[in-house]
Amino acid sequence: xxxxxxxxxxxxxxGICFVVLGIVHCVVTFMPVEELIGPMxxxxxxxxxxxxxxxxxxxxxxxxTDILSYKGLKTAFHWAxxxxxxxxxxxxxCGLAGVIVFREGPPFFIAFAGxxxxxxxxxxxxxxxx
Amino acid sequence: xxxxxxxxxxxxxxxxxxxxHLAATPxxxxxxxxxxxxxxxxxxxxxxxxxxxxxxxxxxxxxxxKIGADKVFLRIYIGSVIFMxxxxxxxxxxxxxxxxxxVSLFVAITEVIAVWSYSKRNxx
Numbered sequence: 001x002x003x004x005x006x007x008x009x010x011x012x013x014x015g016i017c018f019v020v021l022g023i024v025h026c027v028v029t030f031m032p033v034e035e036l037i038g039p040m041x042x043x044x045x046x047x048x049x050x051x052x053x054x055x056x057x058x059x060x061x062x063x064x065t066d067i068l069s070y071k072g073l074k075t076a077f078h079w080a081x082x083x084x085x086x087x088x089x090x091x092x093x094c095g096l097a098g099v100i101v102f103r104e105g106p107p108f109f110i111a112f113a114g115x116x117x118x119x120x121x122x123x124x125x126x127x128x129x130x
Numbered sequence: 131x132x133x134x135x136x137x138x139x140x141x142x143x144x145x146x147x148x149x150x151h152l153a154a155t156p157x158x159x160x161x162x163x164x165x166x167x168x169x170x171x172x173x174x175x176x177x178x179x180x181x182x183x184x185x186x187x188x189x190x191x192x193x194x195x196k197i198g199a200d201k202v203f204l205r206i207y208i209g210s211v212i213f214m215x216x217x218x219x220x221x222x223x224x225x226x227x228x229x230x231x232x233v234s235l236f237v238a239i240t241e242v243i244a245v246w247s248y249s250k251r252n253x254x
Contacts, residue, residue: 046224047172047224047225048171048172048175050179050217050220050223050224050225051172051175051176051178051179052175053216053220054175054178054179054182054216054217054220055175055179055182057182057213057216057217058178058179058182058185058186058213060213061182061186061209061210061212061213062185064209065189065206065209068202068205068206068209069202069206071202079196079203082192083189083206086185086188086189090181090185093181094178094181097174097178098174101170101171101174102171102174
């Protein structure tokens with residue numbers, strides 16, 4: 001398997017995983033807040049739901065961006081490299097922040113996926129010159 | 131005004147909204163602390179939404195210059211507009227006294243109309 005195909009497949013797998021994670025995040029928003037993080041005053045609970053749903057929508061959006069840039073990465077387009085790199089960088093930053101805050105759970109997967117994607121992108125940047 | 135110009139301006143506004151959201155983190159939680167004690171999960175989600183809006187705005191600004199080159203750019207742009215619309219509706223639904231919630235919904239509606247108008251003109 002050549003390098004470009006491997007990088008594009010990595011992006012596709014990450015995209016699919018993020019779409020699934022985003023859907024789960026959005027669905028979980030409709031559970032009672034007490035089950036998510038414990039008791040919380042009603043004033044904050046409704047706003048917490050919007051932020052929680054917003055993060056789910058963001059994961060979904062990043063996943064779709066990764067899936068849509070799959071073909072571009074496969075055919076060595078520079079724009080696809082830009083998309084994949086920015087997406088991986090955001091995932092790494094958001095995931096690492098989450099790992100520091102929660103120490104476990106989905107942010108660990110987000111950070112791992114970001115780091116997993118960012119290294120081959122940096123290593124093989126010279127291939128993306130179209 | 132041409133749809134592309136509207137999309138360019140709205141992308142800048144989205145980036146500004148994301149920056150304001152991030153910059154408001156200490157202020158928002160100082161306001162909350164006066165009545166309820168916010169936990170670390172809420173702070174994390176708040177910051178993530180700010181980063182997400184900033185990411186969407188930056189991506190939109192980048193895409194505006196390439197939107198006519200390939201269909202994939204328009205598709206990603208539509209994805210970002212849907213994301214902003216979801217956030218705008220959610221914000222207005224819960225933060226009824228916050229003017230930024232109405233600004234984000236207004237920007238999202240403007241983007242929906244501009245993207246729809248652009249794709250209608252360019253698919254004929």
